[in-house]
Amino acid sequence: MSEAMSTLPSVKFADLSPTKDVFVSALRFALSINSPCVPFGDELQRSAQEQVDYMVRADADTSLVITDDEVKSVLRMGLSRTCASFQTDLSSLLFESDLTSQVNEDKLLRTLSDLEWICSLLPKMNLMKDFVSNWIEISGNVLKVIEDEKLNSLMWGLKVKLIEMTNKALEAVGYGTVILPAPYRLSLLQFWLPYIRKMKPLLDSKCVAETDFRYKMDDELCLNIEGAIVSMVLTLPSNDQAGILVDWMKAEEMQYPDLTDAFELWCYRTKSAKRRLVEGIDGACSDNDDAAISF
Numbered sequence: 001m002s003e004a005m006s007t008l009p010s011v012k013f014a015d016l017s018p019t020k021d022v023f024v025s026a027l028r029f030a031l032s033i034n035s036p037c038v039p040f041g042d043e044l045q046r047s048a049q050e051q052v053d054y055m056v057r058a059d060a061d062t063s064l065v066i067t068d069d070e071v072k073s074v075l076r077m078g079l080s081r082t083c084a085s086f087q088t089d090l091s092s093l094l095f096e097s098d099l100t101s102q103v104n105e106d107k108l109l110r111t112l113s114d115l116e117w118i119c120s121l122l123p124k125m126n127l128m129k130d131f132v133s134n135w136i137e138i139s140g141n142v143l144k145v146i147e148d149e150k151l152n153s154l155m156w157g158l159k160v161k162l163i164e165m166t167n168k169a170l171e172a173v174g175y176g177t178v179i180l181p182a183p184y185r186l187s188l189l190q191f192w193l194p195y196i197r198k199m200k201p202l203l204d205s206k207c208v209a210e211t212d213f214r215y216k217m218d219d220e221l222c223l224n225i226e227g228a229i230v231s232m233v234l235t236l237p238s239n240d241q242a243g244i245l246v247d248w249m250k251a252e253e254m255q256y257p258d259l260t261d262a263f264e265l266w267c268y269r270t271k272s273a274k275r276r277l278v279e280g281i282d283g284a285c286s287d288n289d290d291a292a293i294s295f
Contacts, residue, residue: 019061024074026051031078031118042110049117056124072125079118079127083134086111090145105155112161119168129178132169136184139166139191147195156206156215159199163217166192167225174228185232186240193244193257196225200256226257233262241266 029048055062065071089108096104115131122128145151146159170192172178173185180188200222206213217225233244245266248259 016061016065019059020065020068020071023052023055023062023065024071026055027071027074027078031074031082032114033074033078033081045114052121056121066121066125072127075118075121075125075127076130079115079122079130079134082111082115082118083138086115087138087141090142093145094148094150099150099154105158108155108158109161112158112165115165116168119165123177128172129180132172132178132180132188133184135165135169136188136191139188143191143195156203156213160203160215160217163192163196163199163225164221166196167221167228170225170228170232174231182235182237182240186236189229189232189236189244193229194247197248197251197256222256229257230259230262233259234265238266238270 026048029044030052032045056066086108089111093099093104093108098104119128119131122131142162146155146162169188173180173188200217203216207216233241236244241262245259245263248263
């Protein structure tokens, strides 16, 4: 018994430095922070991502080191670089001579795939807020390019993938995983709600018109986005809610996302607030009248 007890301190305070060193090295390769080994850059990066996934899932020591500040710093660096790379490559897209080339879209989709992989790690380190903040920061430029008339009938896969990535931000904020000030929540909605509202019927119509068209928002994605948007709208200040709801009611397509629940609750809250205000004013006037009479 005493012999077993004597081993506890060494187990409890085991040196995790080797595990952290291996994990950080794999993470740097997975995030392309280290220079790629030509011609095996992509293959090495994918292998490193698989190694990181395995270590997070199956290695008990890794679960202890992923909260280390150095590990978080590496992941933050990779997130920032990936977002910047995507924004740069997308911005240069409109200057390409052949926009129909699949090579351009594939490159952007690979970057978004890397970003999606990063998003799978961020919640484990309580860093999802970093993704949401980065996504809001680049949203204006991203939408400016993707909605350019040159791309009206091109890059449908990229357009759907952008909606899928936006859903990650909407869900994180809408369901309270990430807490942001109201102006940032409003910005996220103002950027992406009009785009999603426009793209959903457009994708649906193309699926009907073209039997081989394979890009769509599936039912699960639609439900997740709608639920997150409703939750986000209801957390905004009343005037901001009103602005979002007025734009929704003015839109030609009110079918998606359905903000009826948000509208009804906003109406109820507004009526209740007005009633409380009137009751408060009446009560104050009554008190003043009583005071005047007693005087």
